[in-house]
Amino acid sequence: MSQAAEDPAELVIDERFVVATRRPAPSIGGVDAVEVTHRGGSGRFVALRVGNGVPPRGRAAAFTGAGAGLIAPAAQHVSAAASWFVVGQPASPALGAQTAPWSEAQIITHLIRPVAACLVTLQAQGLTHRAIRPDNVFGGADQPAVLGPCWTSSAASGQDARAESPWVAVCPPQARGEGTIADDVYALGALALALHLGHQPMPGLPDSVIIERKLEFGSFGAMTADERIVPGLADLLRSMLADDPDQRPAAATLADLAVRRERRGVRRVAARALRPLEIGECAAWNLPMLVLAIGRSPHDGVRLLRSGAVSQWLRRAMESPAIAARLDELINAAPDADHDGADSLLALRAAVILDPKAPLLWEGRFLWPDAMGAILYAAVLSRDTAAIESVRRALRADAIGRWGHATGRPASQVDLGGWLQRARSWRGEGVADPILRLFYTLNPRLPCLSPVLEVLRIVSPTEMIAAIEAGLADGRLPVDAGRGWIDGHVAAFLAARDDVAALRSDVDAARHVAGGADLALLAGLQARHRGVACPQLARTLLPPLRETLQGRPGRTRRAAIIAEVEQHAARGDLPRMMSAMADKRRVQLDTAAQDAARERVAELRRKLELLRDGRAGFAARAQRLAGEIGIGTGLLALAATAFVVFIT
Amino acid sequence: MARAASPRARTAPAPGARRLPAFLWLKGVLCGAVLMVSPATMIVIAALFAPLVAIVATDASPSRATTRTAILFALAASLRLLVSLWSSGGDVATAIAMARDPRSLLCGWLAIGAAWLLLEVISIVLRLAFEISARMAETRHRSEIETLLAEWGE
Numbered sequence: 062m063s064q065a066a067e068d069p070a071e072l073v074i075d076e077r078f079v080v081a082t083r084r085p086a087p088s089i090g091g092v093d094a095v096e097v098t099h100r101g102g103s104g105r106f107v108a109l110r111v112g113n114g115v116p117p118r119g120r121a122a123a124f125t126g127a128g129a130g131l132i133a134p135a136a137q138h139v140s141a142a143a144s145w146f147v148v149g150q151p152a153s154p155a156l157g158a159q160t161a162p163w164s165e166a167q168i169i170t171h172l173i174r175p176v177a178a179c180l181v182t183l184q185a186q187g188l189t190h191r192a193i194r195p196d197n198v199f200g201g202a203d204q205p206a207v208l209g210p211c212w213t214s215s216a217a218s219g220q221d222a223r224a225e226s227p228w229v230a231v232c233p234p235q236a237r238g239e240g241t242i243a244d245d246v247y248a249l250g251a252l253a254l255a256l257h258l259g260h261q262p263m264p265g266l267p268d269s270v271i272i273e274r275k276l277e278f279g280s281f282g283a284m285t286a287d288e289r290i291v292p293g294l295a296d297l298l299r300s301m302l303a304d305d306p307d308q309r310p311a312a313a314t315l316a317d318l319a320v321r322r323e324r325r326g327v328r329r330v331a332a333r334a335l336r337p338l339e340i341g342e343c344a345a346w347n348l349p350m351l352v353l354a355i356g357r358s359p360h361d362g363v364r365l366l367r368s369g370a371v372s373q374w375l376r377r378a379m380e381s382p383a384i385a386a387r388l389d390e391l392i393n394a395a396p397d398a399d400h401d402g403a404d405s406l407l408a409l410r411a412a413v414i415l416d417p418k419a420p421l422l423w424e425g426r427f428l429w430p431d432a433m434g435a436i437l438y439a440a441v442l443s444r445d446t447a448a449i450e451s452v453r454r455a456l457r458a459d460a461i462g463r464w465g466h467a468t469g470r471p472a473s474q475v476d477l478g479g480w481l482q483r484a485r486s487w488r489g490e491g492v493a494d495p496i497l498r499l500f501y502t503l504n505p506r507l508p509c510l511s512p513v514l515e516v517l518r519i520v521s522p523t524e525m526i527a528a529i530e531a532g533l534a535d536g537r538l539p540v541d542a543g544r545g546w547i548d549g550h551v552a553a554f555l556a557a558r559d560d561v562a563a564l565r566s567d568v569d570a571a572r573h574v575a576g577g578a579d580l581a582l583l584a585g586l587q588a589r590h591r592g593v594a595c596p597q598l599a600r601t602l603l604p605p606l607r608e609t610l611q612g613r614p615g616r617t618r619r620a621a622i623i624a625e626v627e628q629h630a631a632r633g634d635l636p637r638m639m640s641a642m643a644d645k646r647r648v649q650l651d652t653a654a655q656d657a658a659r660e661r662v663a664e665l666r667r668k669l670e671l672l673r674d675g676r677a678g679f680a681a682r683a684q685r686l687a688g689e690i691g692i693g694t695g696l697l698a699l700a701a702t703a704f705v706v707f708i709t
Numbered sequence: 710m711a712r713a714a715s716p717r718a719r720t721a722p723a724p725g726a727r728r729l730p731a732f733l734w735l736k737g738v739l740c741g742a743v744l745m746v747s748p749a750t751m752i753v754i755a756a757l758f759a760p761l762v763a764i765v766a767t768d769a770s771p772s773r774a775t776t777r778t779a780i781l782f783a784l785a786a787s788l789r790l791l792v793s794l795w796s797s798g799g800d801v802a803t804a805i806a807m808a809r810d811p812r813s814l815l816c817g818w819l820a821i822g823a824a825w826l827l828l829e830v831i832s833i834v835l836r837l838a839f840e841i842s843a844r845m846a847e848t849r850h851r852s853e854i855e856t857l858l859a860e861w862g863e
Contacts, residue, residue: 616860658861665850665857672843672850679843683835688774691828695781702785706792 068142072108075136077101078147080108089132089151090197090209091219097147105150106135110143111213118212118239118506124188130179131190131208132199139508139518148210156206156252157195162259165294167202169318172256173297175205176249177315184242184312191216191240193248194224195255215435216240222268223261223284224248226304227275228419230268231353231427235439236420238429243306246315250301251284257298258288276349279331280304304331304349305418334378340365348379352412352419359425363404366392366411387414402458409460413467421464423455430461434503441500441510453496497553505558511550514538522559526583526592530633533597540601546579555582563589574642575609581643584635594633603630606642613648614655622647749804753794756808757787757817764825779824786820787813 072080079098086094086107097106125133136147156172163172176193183190192211197219200206217237222230226247229237255261262284263271274283281302290298297318303309337344338351341358345351351371355362365371366388375385391410396403405424412422420427428436433452440448455461501507508518509525516537517528529546532538547555555564563585571581580602586592606626613619622641629637744751761779768775790813797803807813 655861658857662857665854672847679836679839683832686835687828687831690831691778695778698785699781702788706789
């Protein structure tokens with residue numbers, strides 16, 4: 062995936078925003094920004110530059126109507142070098158710049174209520190923010206807070222372990238998923254706590270330790286240890302920072318929150334064992350920590366599960382015989398370790414039994430299934446074969462389906478079941494690599510990343526033909542005769558975003574035309590989407606077709622079909638080229654004519670043989686005929702003489 | 710008691726043995742009869758048909774076409790002479806006189822020669838015609854093969 066392209070010094074977006082790509086402005090939410098001039102309008106704008114290596118969220122346009130509490134994209138543009146989002150410049154600095162502790166009233170009035178109101182709007186649209194953190198919320202102690210942009214990267218990928226619940230923070234940044242509004246409520250609670258304290262909680266600790274402490278003591282307990290918090294606010298934050306998302310208050314409740322009203326948060330901390338269970342380098346004191354330990358050392362964890370050590374620890378140290386019994390049942394029913402994926406599935410199911418709120422554990426990695434798009438994005442862009450194969454194994458083992466069935470819940474508002482069903486139906490379909498198809502399906506804003514077409518930034522199959530033609534015309538694509546247009550990425554891109562049934566039909570048609578796969582797929586595209594005439598593209602397709610046509614029988618017929626295909630190519634009519642190439646009736650007639658010609662040649666050769674052999678008998682035959690003629694002449698002469706002598 | 714082999718049982722002719730012409734005996738009887746009835750006729754015929762001996766000796770064709778043609782031509786040439794011989798009483802002296810007449814002899818012998826020449830010429834012409842026809846067909850076939858191969862390949 063090349064990143065060689067560079068944008069011009071000025072870009073005009075939507076004919077009203079002039080983006081000065083070389084004049085940097087203060088970053089927003091950690092995203093690079095440049096200055097923008099708004100033609101004939103008021104307001105101050107900047108443009109956020111998101112490099113192609115960062116996965117933007119699929120529904121960026123949906124955030125436009127999120128209301129005043131969110132910095133929404135006013136316009137956007139995808140260029141060869143980056144994605145550009147024009148946004149209004151925040152009126153206030155980021156809350157992360159403020160060091161003075163906020164009072165409970167300031168927090169409720171200027172932070173929780175306005176942000177919660179915005180979250181209610183997002184929730185109504187089926188969206189989450191997942192980027193609530195000190196440097197991405199703007200405002201002050203005397204004015205309502207405004208949420209910064211969230212669509213510039215995959216959900217929650219910019220959050221540190223303090224801003225997310227432990228079962229979200231434990232996942233790699235790209236594997237956290239869209240989540241739910243409850244996750245935003247948690248992040249809002251973490252931000253409120255930081256503002257109240259005047260500094261970040263648990264300062265100086267690495268993320269891994271923060272996660273461990275949150276799992277061991279509960280998020281609120283871990284984050285407020287040795288800190289003084291106003292009792293009323295403490296109850297509110299305890300509920301917002303509950304580790305169980307179901308225990309957190311709804312955004313609507315927070316939006317109507319009254320100051321100094323009595324609130325009671327539920328304090329639930331996982332039961333602690335009498336002694337820890339050592340797995341790898343991790344000591345598990347409770348069930349969530351046991352899941353974390355198995356996830357961090359999957360090999361050791363599965364070994365201890367199979368040996369019964371974990372069940373024993375559950376019975377003796379945790380006093381949880383019911384969970385131990387379920388675990389024993391699972392282990393007894395599990396296939397042997399040498400079975401394909403057996404250990405990974407055992408760890409996955411054990412994690413669900415030990416803590417149903419934990420994310421999916423697969424091959425030592427925690428992930429939320431609705432983050433699959435971002436996971437694949439990161440894996441494909443970095444060409445992380447191990448990660449891609451891991452996803453492939455997960456799909457093959459139906460790991461996500463099993464996890465969803467065992468937990469009885471989808472991971473988030475994303476239609477988990479829908480794309481799982483699609484992923485299953487794609488197996489063995491043969492049109493394109495299922496993983497790449499999933500990659501393009503789950504990243505709908507992503508352009509085709511084929512090395513052949515990447516420079517064109519094609520997002521939709523409808524624009525593919527026109528984009529290639531334009532690229533060939535303006536020199537962005539080299540006119541390299543005989544090159545292949547359809548590689549694995551293009552096939553997967555089309556399979557993910559075009560009509561699969563039609564695509565399959567194109568592929569079937571291509572099977573009858575040697576070297577015509579590119580033509581079949583591109584012709585299908587042009588026909589389906591009423592694409593523009595593409596003579597330049599057609600010209601690049603001609604050399605392999607000519608080569609194929611050279612195998613057709615009959616010089617005259619061959620010349621005729623080549624001329625016809627070239628004629629269609631000159632007009633840029635790919636469907637007609639394809640129909641000429643794949644005309645079965647024509648091929649049958651040509652073949653029949655060739656067979657007839659061969660039979661005629663054989664017959665003529667037989668005649669030549671006969672002529673050669675018959676030449677030896679010419680003398681005898683001539684002599685015989687001469688004899689017959691002579692006898693006839695003699696009889697005639699005798700008769701004539703007799704007539705003269707006897708009659709006259 | 711074993712039955713004796715039939716004396717009429719035929720044995721197959723040895724390979725290479727020359728078969729005598731059919732009805733040869735009949736021809737002999739016929740010639741003998743003519744000699745007995747009209748020796749004068751036989752004298753005239755013998756004189757006029759004398760070159761036939763050479764033709765019979767050289768005619769190797771199974772049908773003896775040259776011999777037969779020569780006989781027919783010779784008969785046609787000697788018919789008037791024979792009729793006048795028979796008209797004049799058919800005595801041997803007249804026959805000898807006729808046989809010694811150079812014009813009669815020349816007429817008979819020329820007829821035999823003409824028959825031989827005619828057959829040879831016809832034979833040569835026919836061979837030539839066959840050869841030309843074959844060559845023309847060969848050329849036509851080769852040309853068609855070349856056209857077909859150029860169009861359709863092997």
